[in-house]
Amino acid sequence: SSVLTQAPSVSVAPGETATITCGGKNIERKSVHWYQQKAGQAPMLVIYHDSDRPSGIPERFSGSNSGNTATLTISRVEAGDEADYYCQVWGGTSEHYVFGTGTKVTVL
Amino acid sequence: QITLKESGPSLVKPTQTLTLTCTFSGFSLTTNGVAVAWIRQPPGKALEWLALIYWDDDKRYSPSLKSRLTIIKDTSKNQVVLTMTDMDPVDTATYYCAHENVEMPTIGAFDIWGRGTRVNVSS
Numbered sequence: 001s002s003v004l005t006q007a008p009s010v011s012v013a014p015g016e017t018a019t020i021t022c023g024g025k026n027i028e029r030k031s032v033h034w035y036q037q038k039a040g041q042a043p044m045l046v047i048y049h050d051s052d053r054p055s056g057i058p059e060r061f062s063g064s065n066s067g068n069t070a071t072l073t074i075s076r077v078e079a080g081d082e083a084d085y086y087c088q089v090w091g092g093t094s095e096h097y098v099f100g101t102g103t104k105v106t107v108l
Numbered sequence: 109q110i111t112l113k114e115s116g117p118s119l120v121k122p123t124q125t126l127t128l129t130c131t132f133s134g135f136s137l138t139t140n141g142v143a144v145a146w147i148r149q150p151p152g153k154a155l156e157w158l159a160l161i162y163w164d165d166d167k168r169y170s171p172s173l174k175s176r177l178t179i180i181k182d183t184s185k186n187q188v189v190l191t192m193t194d195m196d197p198v199d200t201a202t203y204y205c206a207h208e209n210v211e212m213p214t215i216g217a218f219d220i221w222g223r224g225t226r227v228n229v230s231s
Contacts, residue, residue, distance in 0.1 A: 031215070033217035035155075042204055042221040045217055045219050048213070048216075049217075054214070054219065088157075088217065090216030096157065096170065097145070098157065099147075099154055
């Protein structure tokens with residue numbers, strides 16, 4: 001099954017851009033989803049299908065996927081964006097679901 | 109509005125079988141495309157997908173835990189039940205259930221989650 005590697009932590013100042021990567025072999029061939037998990041809360045879907053945003057998610061959240069790396073970008077970071085972020089892939093109906101190792105975003 | 113809520117014991121002993129129930133509303137597991145999954149998260153660690161059941165009763169299990177897991181649905185009660193046998197302290201985690209719809213653009217993603225239920229495994 002896939003192994004999805006994320007940097008353990010990212011620190012960013014308010015107003016700056018946070019870049020969170022998710023590495024996996026040929027990940028570009030799969031649909032990547034991203035979740036935000038604030039302390040003590042359940043995860044919340046913030047990006048699906050590489051770059052689409054669910055209703056209610058700010059445009060500051062964007063995603064891309066190319067080669068062996070998928071990326072979640074948070075522009076104009078706010079204090080409320082401080083959370084753990086997980087990538088996730090699904091290989092199709094005959095395959096399984098895999099989560100990344102998670103990245104803790106700290107807003108300085 | 110879709111909601112899911114997990115329930116089950118907060119403490120189980122090693123070697124016991126864990127039974128968790130996900131009770132949902134706002135959708136039906138008889139509707140084409142709908143699925144419910146179980147995902148867990150040990151304290152301070154990453155999310156781990158466990159199992160999923162589709163509207164047509166097709167099921168998927170994590171390869172590493174398949175021998176210990178069973179997922180079933182009760183459409184009359186709007187519930188999905190997960191059983192995990194031979195519990196060990198390493199299974200201590202928050203267990204979540206989540207909704208998926210494979211006929212929506214969010215196919216392959218879990219768009220709505222329950223709040224989770226914490227399970228401790230200890231003698």
